[in-house]
Amino acid sequence: MAGGLTAAELERRLAAFPRLRYAGLPTPLEELGRLSSQLGGPRLWIKRDDGFGPGLGGNKGRALEFFMADLLRKGQRKAVTFGSLQSNHARMTAAACAQVGVEAHLLFFARRPPHPEGNLLLDALFGAHMHYIPFGGGGDGSMTLETTNRLVRLVARLWVGRDAYFIPVGGHHVTGCLGYVAAAAEIQAQAASLGLPPARTTVVMAAGTGSTLAGMLAGFYLLRSPIRVLGLDVENxxxxxxxxxxxxxxALCATLGEERRFRPEEIPLLGGPSPDHGDGRLAANFRSAIRLMAQSEGIVLDPVFTGKAFAGLLELIDRGEFGEEEHVIFLHTGGLPSLWACGDPL
Ligand SMILES: Cc1ncc(COP(=O)(O)O)c(C=O)c1O
Structure with missing residues (x-):
């Protein structure tokens, strides 16, 4: 496709933004050979962003490279963010703050649980200040993400102070999403070196706040790469x-010097797979997807995001949505600590 940026030019434009550099890029892109042959259909690959960044890693590491550098450049000493009790974004923010000696404040619009588990346990370990505010908070499908962020920003000013650097839920902001614009270039280069045909390659990921998806969409657009992306809205x-x-x-394209309006209908976002409720709280189809990945490839998925997204991908493969000549890269976005909080046998 004509008119796009070269990877070098995109890198040059990204270099205008302050960025910390966590070790570990590029993250591995590995073939899921056993799974591909077991399932038939497209050739499957996995992009291992699950270990990237501070505090056990995950997709939010790419966002935190930019948020933390921006915070430090502005001379701020406190960061505040929010999410669900098992927020991986909150846990990684807590770790990123600990690493540079900044106070992390986490707002949870929920009651304080009697026994902190999973991510909450780690939030405390990283020394985060945890604020439990048991009302409202959005995230139940009744408010837009932007309204929720505006309201919580006000609460954060009252609760933590005006001097705290506010990070929107899941890092849904241009600054953080630059990380996945850069990741698009990284995947393009890896796919080329592995011989994946770009026009027959799709990157599939869980969408929670859509920050990862927005970054990748903008990145592949700026590069005019035919690599497609697909987000599965696992949390609704x-x-x-x-x-x-x-x-x-x-907004990302504009920030990087290109005008491109995306219409909502153009956004490649599908509803997550419907839970097939069996005997446990974690639906049977999610559990079997997590087991399949573990037992075919020795890779652990989480019960909130990646396990559900992978169950959704399995449904799409089962329905014949991808041909045998196609390549699917499953983006492993992390989230493993919530495995220890899900309370269900896998
Ligand atoms: C493990 C994991 N995977 C996927 C997502 C979804 O990413 P995003 O919020 O960028 O859509 C999140 C967070 O929301 C997450 O913690």
């Missing part, structure tokens, strides 16, 4: 979610 948290992702992807 937001009203008008595709419009929020579209706004963010457009």
């Amino acid at each position: 948290l937001w009203k008008g979610f595709p419009a929020s992702v579209a706004r963010l992807a457009g």
Whole structure:
């Protein structure tokens, strides 16, 4: 496709933004050979972002490279963010703050649980200040992501102070999403060196706040790469979610010097797989997807995001949505600590 940026030019434009460099890029892109032959259909690959960044890693590491550098450049000494009790974004923010000696404040719109487990246990270990505010908070499909962020920003000012650096839920902001614009170039280069045909390659990922998806969409657009992306809305948290992702992807392109408006209908976002409730709280199809990945490839998925997204991918493969000549890269976005909080046998 004509008119795109070269990877070098995109890198040059990204270099205008302050960025910390966590070790470990590029993250590995590995073939899932056994799974591919077991399932038939497309050739499957996995992009291992699960270990990237501070505090056990995950997709939010790429966002935190930019957020933390921005915070430090502005001379701020406190960061505040929010999420669900098992927020991986909150846990990684806590770790990123500990690493540079900044106070982390985490707001949870929920009661304080009697026994902190999983991510909450780690938040405390990283020395984060945890604020439990048991009302409201959005994330139940009744509010847009932007309204939720605006409201919580106000609460954060009251609760923590005006001098704290506010990071929106899941890092849904242009600054953090630059990380996945850069990741698009990284995947393009790895796919080329592994011989994956770009026009027959799709990157599939879990979408929670759509930050990862928006970054990748903008990145592949800027490069005019035919590599497709597909987000699976595994949590169904937001009203008008595709419009929020579209706004963010457009804002990213504008920030990097290109005007491109995305329409909500253009956003490649599918509903997550419907839970097939069996005997446990974690639906049977999610558990079997997690077991399949573990027992075919020795790779652990989480019960909230990647396990559900992988169950969704399995449904798509089962329905014949990908041909045998196609390549699917499953983005492993991390989230493993919530395995220890899900309370269900896998
Ligand atoms: C492990 C994991 N995977 C996927 C996601 C979804 O990413 P995003 O919020 O960028 O859509 C999140 C966070 O929301 C996450 O913690």
